[in-house]
Amino acid sequence: MMRNRFSAGALLVLAAMGAAPAAAGGRAPAVNDGYDWTMRVDDEERAQSAVLAYEVADTDDQPLAFACEEGGNRIFASITGGDPELSAIELTSGDARLQLKGTADAEEMPYFSSEEIAGGSPLIRAFAANGWLRLTASGETTDMAATAKGRDAITRFVRFCTE
Structure with a gap:
């Protein structure tokens, strides 16, 4: 799996972006300028794998x-x-919310990996339908809304993982 790297400054920017709550009434939060969901498929391994990342293109700025x-x-x-x-994060999309435990490895750079999420879970279904996700980690909240291109990447990723 590709690991991303971003600076403490980028984390502060993300925290500031996520400080404002999503619009009331279940509407999607605004798209963060420059960020979008992108899918990559790795077919060099024995089994094909995919990564869906919320990122700024051509940078290491990738919060999730x-x-x-x-x-x-x-x-x-x-x-x-x-x-x-x-040791845990919370993911929310619409009315679906999931608390995920995981493990952190601080050997090279802090890296958190969650326990498994079922492909058909209410959170994954809501994420695919809504095109946005809210991440809460270490008390910081970041809204991650997709553009039309990003929504397509989310749909393709969920299909790839579940079919």
Whole structure:
């Protein structure tokens, strides 16, 4: 899986972006300028795998990524950078909310990897339908809304992981 790297300054920018709550009434939060969901497929391994990352193109600025194997119906979330003691995150999309425990590895750079998320979970279904996700980690909240291109990447990723 590709690991991302971003600076403490980028984390502060993300925290500031996420400080404002999403619009009331279940509407999607605004798209963060420059950020979008992008899917990459790795077919060099024995089984094909994919990564869906919320990122700024052509940078290491990537606050959250998901990974899965094709048709495996198991998705894992990861964060690089941030709190080396991180042991859980919360993901929300619409009315669906999921608390995920995970493990952190601070050997090279802090890296958090979550426990498995079922591909057909209410959170994953809501994320695919809504095109946005809210991440809460270490008390910081970041809204991650997709553009039309990003919504397509989310749909393709969920299909890749679950079919």
